[in-house]
Amino acid sequence: MKPTHKLLFILCPMLVLGFIYYSSGKLHLPVWGQKSHEDAEEPTVAQAKSAEVKGIPDNSVEEPTVAQAKSAEVQGIPGRENDAEEPTVAQAKGAEVKRIPELEMDNSVGPIVGSVYDKQGFLLHLDTKLPQELEYKYGNLSEGTCKPGYAAAKMATIYPKFLKSAPMFLDRNFKRLAKVNNYLPPFGFKTQERIIDSILTTTKNYGLGEELDSLGCKRCIVVGNGGILSNRSLGSRIDEYDVVVRLNEALVKGYGKDVGTKTTMRITYPEGAIQKPENYEKDSLFVLSAFKPLDFKWLRQMVFKEKMRGTDGFWKSVAQSVPREPKEIRILNPYFIQEAAFQFIGLPFNNGLMGKGNIPTLGTVAITMALHNCDEVAVAGFGYDMNKPHAPLHYYESVKMSAIKESWTHNISKEKEFLRKLVKANVITDLTNGI
Ligand SMILES: *[C@@H]1O[C@H](CO)[C@@H](O)[C@H](O)[C@H]1NC(C)=O
Ligand SMILES: *[C@@H]1O[C@H](CO)[C@@H](O)[C@H](O)[C@H]1NC(C)=O
Ligand SMILES: *[C@@H]1O[C@H](CO)[C@@H](O)[C@H](O)[C@H]1NC(C)=O
Numbered sequence: 409m410k411p412t413h414k415l416l417f418i419l420c421p422m423l424v425l426g427f428i429y430y431s432s433g434k435l436h437l438p439v440w441g442q443k444s445h446e447d448a449e450e451p452t453v454a455q456a457k458s459a460e461v462k463g464i465p466d467n468s469v470e471e472p473t474v475a476q477a478k479s480a481e482v483q484g485i486p487g488r489e490n491d492a493e494e495p496t497v498a499q500a501k502g503a504e505v506k507r508i509p510e511l512e513m514d515n516s517v518g519p520i521v522g523s524v525y526d527k528q529g530f531l532l533h534l535d536t537k538l539p540q541e542l543e544y545k546y547g548n549l550s551e552g553t554c555k556p557g558y559a560a561a562k563m564a565t566i567y568p569k570f571l572k573s574a575p576m577f578l579d580r581n582f583k584r585l586a587k588v589n590n591y592l593p594p595f596g597f598k599t600q601e602r603i604i605d606s607i608l609t610t611t612k613n614y615g616l617g618e619e620l621d622s623l624g625c626k627r628c629i630v631v632g633n634g635g636i637l638s639n640r641s642l643g644s645r646i647d648e649y650d651v652v653v654r655l656n657e658a659l660v661k662g663y664g665k666d667v668g669t670k671t672t673m674r675i676t677y678p679e680g681a682i683q684k685p686e687n688y689e690k691d692s693l694f695v696l697s698a699f700k701p702l703d704f705k706w707l708r709q710m711v712f713k714e715k716m717r718g719t720d721g722f723w724k725s726v727a728q729s730v731p732r733e734p735k736e737i738r739i740l741n742p743y744f745i746q747e748a749a750f751q752f753i754g755l756p757f758n759n760g761l762m763g764k765g766n767i768p769t770l771g772t773v774a775i776t777m778a779l780h781n782c783d784e785v786a787v788a789g790f791g792y793d794m795n796k797p798h799a800p801l802h803y804y805e806s807v808k809m810s811a812i813k814e815s816w817t818h819n820i821s822k823e824k825e826f827l828r829k830l831v832k833a834n835v836i837t838d839l840t841n842g843i
Pocket of ligand 1: 547
């Protein structure tokens with residue numbers, strides 16, 4: 409053997425080993441709670457866990473909190489010590505690396521681009537007009553007619569990266585959805601494929617229903633739970649929308665005058681679901697937005713009407729049954745959580761894993777869904793007025809605004825920045841002017 413060949417024989421394995429060593433070191437650092445070493449104020453997962461054990465109450469009234477993050481970890485989201493999960497982290501890392509060329513591309517256009525778009529990729533001037541042919545098209549429709557493609561077209565004028573196609577619900581072909589199948593919940597469905605398959609085989613329905621699916625132009629409203637809806641008599645206006653989206657346990661019964669009576673779908677996670685069967689409205693779709701692997705397991709029990717075995721891993725008590733037939737149950741596409749978090753709001757990527765302050769609220773997830781699937785989008789009941797601490801937080805209960813505290817999972821102020829852009833650019837209409 410020639411000396412140069414010998415050298416290569418030795419060099420190659422060394423390079424490979426060196427790379428593995430380097431990457432394992434890199435990969436293990438940035439997982440859970442890595443910031444806690446720099447910033448004593450930020451609770452690590454371990455601290456969060458012990459906080460829960462000691463009975464420190466939830467950070468916020470309605471939102472998933474520390475305990476949820478904890479159960480996510482319990483359910484197999486890799487921790488720092490968990491070597492077996494390395495490929496997952498590596499893939500998440502790969503996804504992050506792939507994003508960089510995109511950023512570089514933006515920069516390479518030069519300083520003009522830097523001054524026109526904000527960090528998230530939204531135009532700084534949000535009053536940009538639609539392309540002329542669309543202005544004509546919509547201008548020629550009679551007043552009050554639904555404008556096909558309006559929300560997506562408006563969105564694309566302020567956010568050029570916007571791609572409309574993203575189905576509302578998972579269907580039997582869900583594994584084709586490349587953007588979500590490499591992320592663990594809540595940003596994808598990785599590790600949950602089998603359970604999702606068994607749910608979808610039984611529900612057999614993956615759309616809004618024949619009537620709504622065949623509409624050429626759909627108007628949707630996402631009704632938030634804010635006290636701001638009280639005494640505004642918006643019920644009949646809300647009911648005029650083709651699709652009325654409601655969230656979690658927000659009651660309709662008894663509040664019809666203010667919030668309407670129609671519910672096309674109720675999007676919820678287990679802890680947020682209505683617990684009393686008699687409080688469910690008739691004829692609405694029950695849509696799961698899963699934030700952790702356990703949520704899929706819970707849904708399977710609801711679909712198959714099985715008894716719940718243990719409630720460990722939920723951050724509060726959950727519904728024991730959902731009075732809905734399998735054909736009325738759907739799974740929300742997790743892409744909307746991912747897109748809202750990382751693209752629209754700009755929450756910390758954290759290797760594609762749930763972490764401090766990187767989960768969007770359900771309301772923003774629902775709005776993101778609507779941008780992709782509705783022609784016109786309105787919202788009502790969004791926004792908190794912190795200057796009125798005694799005002800009710802929710803329209804359906806007497807908890808006060810002052811009960812809201814800083815959340816571990818959400819970043820309400822960053823989220824609000826995003827929603828303000830949508831309202832300012834007329835991508836969405838805010839009936840209660842709370843955003
Ligand atoms: C209607 O469309 C025509 C061209 O198709 C255009 O010239 C006209 O300005 C449009 N009307 C409105 C109100 O936009
Ligand atoms: C709504 O009106 C009722 C009856 O007038 C009143 O008792 C209640 O305080 C009002 N709620 C809000 C949020 O203003
Ligand atoms: C929210 O985002 C801001 C700006 O990035 C950051 O300073 C703040 O710490 C974040 N809050 C939480 C709860 O993560």
